[in-house]
Amino acid sequence: MSYNSPLAERVRPQDLNNYIGQAHLVGENAVLKRQIEAKMLSSIILWGPPGTGKTTLAKIIAQEIDRPFYKLSAINSGVKDIRAIIDKVKDQSGLFNQTTPILFIDEIHRFNKSQQDSLLEAVEKGWVTLIGATTENPSFEVNNALLSRCQVFTLKSLSEEDLKKIIDRALSIDTFLKEKNIQIEETDALIHYADGDARKLLNLLEQVILFKNEDTIIVTDELVKESVKNNAFLYDKKGEMHYDIVSAFIKSVRGSDPNAGIYWLARMIEGGEDPVFIARRLIILASEDIGLANPNALLIANAAFDAVHKIGWPEARITLAEATIYLANSPKSNSAYLAINQAQKLVKETGNLPVPMSLRNAPTALMKKQGYGKDYKYAHNFKDHFVFMNFLPEEIQNTALYSPQENSKEMQFLKKLKDLWGDKYNY
Numbered sequence: 001m002s003y004n005s006p007l008a009e010r011v012r013p014q015d016l017n018n019y020i021g022q023a024h025l026v027g028e029n030a031v032l033k034r035q036i037e038a039k040m041l042s043s044i045i046l047w048g049p050p051g052t053g054k055t056t057l058a059k060i061i062a063q064e065i066d067r068p069f070y071k072l073s074a075i076n077s078g079v080k081d082i083r084a085i086i087d088k089v090k091d092q093s094g095l096f097n098q099t100t101p102i103l104f105i106d107e108i109h110r111f112n113k114s115q116q117d118s119l120l121e122a123v124e125k126g127w128v129t130l131i132g133a134t135t136e137n138p139s140f141e142v143n144n145a146l147l148s149r150c151q152v153f154t155l156k157s158l159s160e161e162d163l164k165k166i167i168d169r170a171l172s173i174d175t176f177l178k179e180k181n182i183q184i185e186e187t188d189a190l191i192h193y194a195d196g197d198a199r200k201l202l203n204l205l206e207q208v209i210l211f212k213n214e215d216t217i218i219v220t221d222e223l224v225k226e227s228v229k230n231n232a233f234l235y236d237k238k239g240e241m242h243y244d245i246v247s248a249f250i251k252s253v254r255g256s257d258p259n260a261g262i263y264w265l266a267r268m269i270e271g272g273e274d275p276v277f278i279a280r281r282l283i284i285l286a287s288e289d290i291g292l293a294n295p296n297a298l299l300i301a302n303a304a305f306d307a308v309h310k311i312g313w314p315e316a317r318i319t320l321a322e323a324t325i326y327l328a329n330s331p332k333s334n335s336a337y338l339a340i341n342q343a344q345k346l347v348k349e350t351g352n353l354p355v356p357m358s359l360r361n362a363p364t365a366l367m368k369k370q371g372y373g374k375d376y377k378y379a380h381n382f383k384d385h386f387v388f389m390n391f392l393p394e395e396i397q398n399t400a401l402y403s404p405q406e407n408s409k410e411m412q413f414l415k416k417l418k419d420l421w422g423d424k425y426n427y
Helices: 031-038 054-064 079-092 113-117 120-124 160-173 188-194 198-212 221-227 240-254 258-270 275-293 296-311 316-329 335-350 365-369 408-425
Strands: 044-047 069-073 102-106 129-134 151-154 181-184 216-219
Touching: 031 054, 044 054, 054 069, 054 102, 054 129, 069 079, 079 102, 079 113, 079 120, 120 129, 160 181, 160 188, 160 198, 188 198, 188 221, 198 216, 198 221, 216 221, 240 258, 240 275, 240 316, 258 275, 258 316, 275 296, 275 316, 275 335, 275 408, 296 316
Parallel strands: 044 129, 044 151, 069 102, 102 129, 181 216
Antiparallel strands: none
16 A cells, blocks of 8 residues: 555554454454454444444455445435446346445534435345444434334443554554664553544554654654644643633624634634534524524524534534624624623522512412412513513612623614613613
């Protein structure tokens, strides 16, 4: 294999003996290994984080049970591609000694309902044995009809011990690495940045080797950190960089700078951030920082969240970009955020103040006799659906919690409040 291929591809295991990790599935007497050894594989879904060996395992399974292997990626394939393969294998299904081929679909959660439905007949009639790979929970992302025809096997993030074994194996079998004198003195940084992902680990190891580019290379934590400086690899979804970048993203949008917002969004995308996490942060921002200055912002953010959840990468980047630019350009107000903070503070200070009798329901005659609901005025019975009365506990009845801010929408609110309540909202 050419040195131009990534290290992760060059050292990809070809059989179970060299497959590292997932012992609960393919270790001694494990359930999936028994199926492979018996050559009695049903359609399955491999669910697990990136870089945990889903694609590798699918290829090994096909080789171990001696089946033809077809591969599609849901990123760039559609119903036409699925049907082309199904038509091909269906035509061959009656041939003498023709074995059922394996159809491997990577990122199967990115297929929409119609694309997933196009697999049903082939799986049901045994024209193909489906192996789907997904990083998303198949209970939510795979159609129930298809899911019911598959076994789901969960892959785990690789342990530190697994990752060290992968490093040792790469150094021992890769021709390019063997040409150099590579000494692994420290592994903490490699393991940390890999975050349980074998592909990320091997790409990083190769990056370190190419960065140093000497015949003798001593790999230390400092060398690893230096080699990934200013690189998207440094984006650690569980570490400090993750929080720094999302903080910069939120502050940029809050600061009404769409250029900066888009830049930090791109940093998160290139770093492999979960699109749902980004969309969730935009919903929070729409409520906290834009709020009542533009109530449509929350609708846009929530629609973006819904769309991102449905489509995933790579198309979700466009949806997130649209939402980011819209929110950055929206007028800003944190009045709702301040109001709920103030209200919670007041509750903690004043405790469980009694509900005014006029606001209490009176579902029984006894409660009505005791004064529950007495003097309550039903707003819809009055002009403009408004009547002046107190809705707070008596002890805090004149407390102001919501303060409209200076933007066109809330100035409209303020005028309305002053017209209704007079001095009570005379800020």
